[in-house]
Amino acid sequence: MELTDQEILVGTYEEFVLGFKIAKKLKTKDEYELNQSFTQRAHVGPVRSVVGVNKFLISGGSDELCKIFDLDSRVEHGQLMHHEGTVSCLAAFGKTYLFSASDDNSLSVVKIGSWQVEKTLYKHQGGITALAIHPTGKLAFSAGKDKKLITWNLVKARPAFITNIKGIAEFLTVSPDGARYCVGLHRRVDVYSLDSAGIEYTIDLKCRPNGLAFLDNNVVAVGGESSKIQIHSLIEKSLIKEFEAHETRVRCLQVVPLKSVDEEKDPGHVLVTASSSDHLIKLWRIHTDTESEVRCIGSVDTQCRITSLSTWNPSMKGTGKRKKIKSAETTEKSTKKLKFTETTISEKGKPAAEEVTVEEEKTVDKPSKTLKKKKKKNVITEVDIST
Numbered sequence: 422m423e424l425t426d427q428e429i430l431v432g433t434y435e436e437f438v439l440g441f442k443i444a445k446k447l448k449t450k451d452e453y454e455l456n457q458s459f460t461q462r463a464h465v466g467p468v469r470s471v472v473g474v475n476k477f478l479i480s481g482g483s484d485e486l487c488k489i490f491d492l493d494s495r496v497e498h499g500q501l502m503h504h505e506g507t508v509s510c511l512a513a514f515g516k517t518y519l520f521s522a523s524d525d526n527s528l529s530v531v532k533i534g535s536w537q538v539e540k541t542l543y544k545h546q547g548g549i550t551a552l553a554i555h556p557t558g559k560l561a562f563s564a565g566k567d568k569k570l571i572t573w574n575l576v577k578a579r580p581a582f583i584t585n586i587k588g589i590a591e592f593l594t595v596s597p598d599g600a601r602y603c604v605g606l607h608r609r610v611d612v613y614s615l616d617s618a619g620i621e622y623t624i625d626l627k628c629r630p631n632g633l634a635f636l637d638n639n640v641v642a643v644g645g646e647s648s649k650i651q652i653h654s655l656i657e658k659s660l661i662k663e664f665e666a667h668e669t670r671v672r673c674l675q676v677v678p679l680k681s682v683d684e685e686k687d688p689g690h691v692l693v694t695a696s697s698s699d700h701l702i703k704l705w706r707i708h709t710d711t712e713s714e715v716r717c718i719g720s721v722d723t724q725c726r727i728t729s730l731s732t733w734n735p736s737m738k739g740t741g742k743r744k745k746i747k748s749a750e751t752t753e754k755s756t757k758k759l760k761f762t763e764t765t766i767s768e769k770g771k772p773a774a775e776e777v778t779v780e781e782e783k784t785v786d787k788p789s790k791t792l793k794k795k796k797k798k799n800v801i802t803e804v805d806i807s808t
Contacts, residue, residue, distance in 0.1 A: 432468030433725035453719035473733030474513035481508025510552035524548035553593035564590035605630040644671030669698035697726040
């Protein structure tokens with residue numbers, strides 16, 4: 422998977438959803454440009470969250486709606502109206518499920534394609550502000566204004582355990598291997614271990630954190646209400662490096678998933694950052710060692726205040742193939758057989774009477790192999806004719 426296959430999706434405060442495709446600049450080694458692929462006015466109010474799943478882009482806004490856009494045909498596909506509050510968080514698992522959280526204290530599970538709400542989970546006593554799904558799809562993490570962090574058992578559709586946190590969570594992020602999850606609170610980020618269910622590392626910031634991205638299972642990038650992005654190692658539990666990303670603040674950031682073609686050469690990681698102050702989206706080439714510098718390999722001015730960010734690529738689409746039921750059935754035409762038998766019955770003192778028995782056999786059509794075989798029905802009718 423190359424960088425040029427990726428598409429960056431952003432939601433803005435000005436009610437728009439924007440898309441940008443990554444293209445390599447001519448006669449350059451490692452420089453890219455972001456070309457705008459679509460613009461859509463999605464909501465009546467700010468866009469709070471966006472996510473790409475399967476071939477769809479789903480956006481949630483303050484107008485209590487989830488808008489669905491088809492990224493194949495680039496048209497609006499429909500909308501979901503199952504929430505009664507601002508849709509604050511969206512997350513996806515695989516190609517089949519969408520998770521949406523709202524200020525109405527509910528967490529909904531929606532099936533992609535049929536767009537039916539499979540389950541609605543209630544436990545929070547305040548609006549949900551952060552949501553994350555475990556890579557296995559069996560656990561979900563949500564945090565709300567009630568200052569509670571709930572770990573959901575999605576197999577049984579009920580809370581596994583509830584943790585009281587000292588503050589309202591800004592975001593939740595799970596590591597790619599599912600061993601850790603991070604909670605962004607006021608001026609700090611707590612890193613929890615899933616095995617011990619305790620805090621193993623705390624990142625102290627001098628500002629409010631706005632986002633976190635895992636570069637790999639042991640290295641994270643953190644951005645917030647500051648112009649700098651910090652790179653931390655979770656094994657050494659220390660700061661590796663930091664760099665100037667935007668003028669005032671970093672609103673959101675995410676790692677672009679890439680697969681290295683040449684295993685000997687380390688291409689590093691590509692981090693996408695966006696800011697609501699300078700309206701810029703930037704691409705950064707980051708290596709996890711302490712010596713190499715962080716390079717900006719592309720940027721674009723959106724002229725909008727960005728509120729949310731996500732990535733999408735064609736490999737996320739489903740196959741779209743369904744199992745076809747074989748319609749070819751071997752049937753036989755119904756046949757009727759008539760048999761006539763004559764018997765004479767004589768009694769003493771009475772004239773002989775002739776009895777004619779008409780036996781009719783019907784053969785039922787044979788169904789297909791997928792259905793259970795029906796037994797042949799023999800219908801026998803007897804007609805007595807007495808003279």
